[in-house]
Amino acid sequence: MTTLHIAAASRWYGNVVAVNDVSMDIGPGVTGLLGPNGAGKSTLIHMMSGFLAPSSGTVTLDDRPIWRNAEAYRQIGLVPEREGMYDYLSGQEFVLANAELHGLPDPGAAARAALATVEMEDAADRRISTYSKGMRQRVKMASALVHEPSVLLLDEPFNGMDPRQRMHLMDLLRRMGDDGRTVLFSSHILEEVEQLATHIEVIVAGRHAASGDYRRIRRLMTDRPHRYLVRSSDDRTLAAALIADPSTSGIEFDAGEEALIVQAVDFGRFTTRLPVLARDAGVRLLTVSPSDESLESVFSYLVSA
């Protein structure tokens, strides 16, 4: 069993604090690292893979520091976000180079096996420059898997993949998690994380914001107050009806938007009550849209919770 242990880890670049006092344990199975762009996901993954030293705190693998520890590197595979690859190599040569760097006894066979795992055998002898984005992603994956690591770290692995490739990679990662490997992938898309991860760590503005399974994270998001932008045939009458109802805790009129901004007490109740109240008041609803549903606002709610 392999566990990554991150204890009060921070990393700064000059005066930019990318990761701020983060503590978490990542064990076997599939974990999703969720956070908006710039949250510090890549920096955290680079510390977990031994590419970066923490500025303070520790990042260990089964209690041994990862930074400058060749033994730990042998157990870790990293699929970086960066696109830069050696385009003049074939897929086979690229994966083989990593197999050789790891000093594997039969690097050729290991490279072929890893390419087969990601279903790239047929294109293995073509130059990487001719590959699609999804194929490049798969070759990076084969390269990370060639030494059969017990920990696999993937930085935004689904970016640029078509739905079929995405499903295929999800199946593969699920299988690895089921086999007892420690798999962590980062994403800024909640739906992606929901489909794959049994455990989710949320990071926002460098800080650890929440942790748990999808249901717990979702609950944190839906239990918070919600704001809606509402336009109707008679905003004044609708506002009076809404404010008298317990599903609504506040209303203001946004002159710029020419709409009501309604603060709902809870998401489920408000969305069932609104049409009923409007109908009873003889008001036609023209627009109902969440005014703060962006991932960023959900995250900032999680951080302040």
Ligand SMILES: Nc1ncnc2c1ncn2[C@@H]1O[C@H](COP(=O)(O)OP(=O)(O)OP(=O)(O)O)[C@@H](O)[C@H]1O
């Ligand atoms: N080498 C660097 N030098 C200076 N600042 C950096 C460096 N790398 C990252 N940062 C800053 O650290 C913060 C976190 O960046 P990081 O790439 O880890 O976030 P991220 O969550 O992976 O975002 P993205 O998904 O957009 O890559 C950002 O503010 C970023 O600008």
